[in-house]
Structure formats: structure tokens, C-alpha cells
Amino acid sequence: EAQVTQNPRYLITVTGKKLTVTCSQNMNHEYMSWYRQDPGLGLRQIYYSMNVEVTDKGDVPEGYKVSRKEKRNFPLILESPSPNQTSLYFCASSPTAGTNEQFFGPGTRLTVL
Amino acid sequence: DQQVKQNSPSLSVQEGRISILNCDYTNSMFDYFLWYKKYPAEGPTFLISISSIKDKNEDGRFTVFLNKSAKHLSLHIVPSQPGDSAVYFCAASVDNYGQNFVFGPGTRLSVLP
Numbered sequence: 001e002a003q004v005t006q007n008p009r010y011l012i013t014v015t016g017k018k019l020t021v022t023c024s025q026n027m028n029h030e031y032m033s034w035y036r037q038d039p040g041l042g043l044r045q046i047y048y049s050m051n052v053e054v055t056d057k058g059d060v061p062e063g064y065k066v067s068r069k070e071k072r073n074f075p076l077i078l079e080s081p082s083p084n085q086t087s088l089y090f091c092a093s094s095p096t097a098g099t100n101e102q103f104f105g106p107g108t109r110l111t112v113l
Numbered sequence: 114d115q116q117v118k119q120n121s122p123s124l125s126v127q128e129g130r131i132s133i134l135n136c137d138y139t140n141s142m143f144d145y146f147l148w149y150k151k152y153p154a155e156g157p158t159f160l161i162s163i164s165s166i167k168d169k170n171e172d173g174r175f176t177v178f179l180n181k182s183a184k185h186l187s188l189h190i191v192p193s194q195p196g197d198s199a200v201y202f203c204a205a206s207v208d209n210y211g212q213n214f215v216f217g218p219g220t221r222l223s224v225l226p
Contacts, residue, residue: 044216
């Protein structure tokens with residue numbers, strides 16, 4: 001089954017404790033992206049990747065890191081999480097950047113205490 | 114300042130009637146627009162899109178209209194069904210390759226039986 005998977009689905013952590021949210025897609029997509037969803041703000045793009053080893057900042061990259069060492073994986077790294085990063089996070093992928101339909105993962109709900 | 118606005122946080126419609134969801138944008142550089150639907154505890158799923166060279170795109174019960182001069186687009190669902198109850202996000206591409214996406218805050222549609 002073609003899908004985007006994220007782990008974990010739920011995470012409660014404390015301020016400053018490094019964490020990684022994994023994202024994997026099995027569709028051989030070139031383009032991957034991370035979003036956060038907050039009430040009243042919709043989805044805001046954090047980082048995106050056009051292909052392996054090619055990443056770029058979205059609208060809200062502060063406090064996040066990403067890497068794209070393999071085509072299928074695009075982990076989101078919070079080196080020192082803070083409470084304002086409490087949010088619902090979505091990973092998405094599409095065949096190429098020019099293909100605008102994105103396939104989203106199920107989401108990761110992160111709470112930073 | 115939100116570049117993509119959905120001014121109605123919620124909308125209720127009777128089953129069988131038309132649902133009209135509205136979206137306004139401020140950036141005249143947007144050249145591709147998309148609608149996504151999101152059910153609780155799931156990631157958004159692509160619904161329909163429209164290029165700025167068109168003013169209408171239709172797919173079954175779903176039609177998107179684009180008014181470039183007014184920087185306004187709308188999604189029409191006819192006839193509305195209870196399964197259409199979800200949050201609908203309007204999104205826009207900032208550049209030709211769709212690398213960076215801007216989403217609106219979403220409208221929660223409730224279709225009443």
C-alpha cells in the first residue's frame with residue numbers, strides 16, 4: 001500500500017530534550033515536506049526537500065532541522081524542543097516538486113512541557 | 114499576516130444542498146491553488162486543484178472557481194453528503210515548481226442529514 005508513515009504518532013516530552021520524528025514514504029517520491037498545524041493558522045511549512053541531500057527552509061524553520069540521506073526518509077529533528085513547538089506535525093511527499101498534489105502522513109501530535 | 118485566508122471557520126449545510134467554501138489570497142504571485150480535505154486523526158488528502166490560467170476546474174461533485182482579479186477562489190460541493198463533513202484547507206503555490214506551499218487556516222464543514 002502506497003503511504004507516508006510517521007513515528008511516533010504521539011509524543012510528550014520536556015523542554016530541551018532532543019527528539020526526532022521519522023517520516024518514510026514508499027512511493028519513490030522525490031519531494032518531501034514537513035508542516036505543523038496550529039489552531040487558526042492552518043498548516044505551515046517547516047522544511048522541504050527536492051531530492052536526496054537537497055533541503056530548504058519553509059516558512060517556520062526556526063528550532064527545527066531535517067536531513068535527506070535517503071530518498072524514502074525525511075526525519076524532523078528538534079535539537080532543543082520548547083513549549084511553543086507543541087503542535088500537530090505532518091509529513092508529506094509528492095513525485096516531484098512540480099507535481100502539486102501531496103500525500104500526507106497521519107500526523108504526529110507533539111507536546112513539549 | 115496570512116497570505117491565504119479562509120474567513121469562515123465553520124459551515125453547516127443540509128445534505129443534498131450545495132456547500133460553498135471560500136478562500137482569499139493576497140500574494141499575486143500564486144499560480145496554483147489546491148483544496149485538501151482532512152478528517153479527524155488523519156492527514157489531509159488532496160481534493161482538487163486549479164492553475165491560474167483557468168477559472169474553473171470540475172471533478173465529479175467538486176468544482177473549484179478562481180477569480181484572479183479578486184484574488185478569490187471557492188470550492189463548490191454539489192450535492193453535499195454527510196461523508197463530506199471534514200475540515201477543508203485551501204492552499205497556494207508560491208512559485209512555478211510548487212516548492213513552497215501556503216495553506217489557509219481551514220473551514221470545518223458539517224453536512225447535516
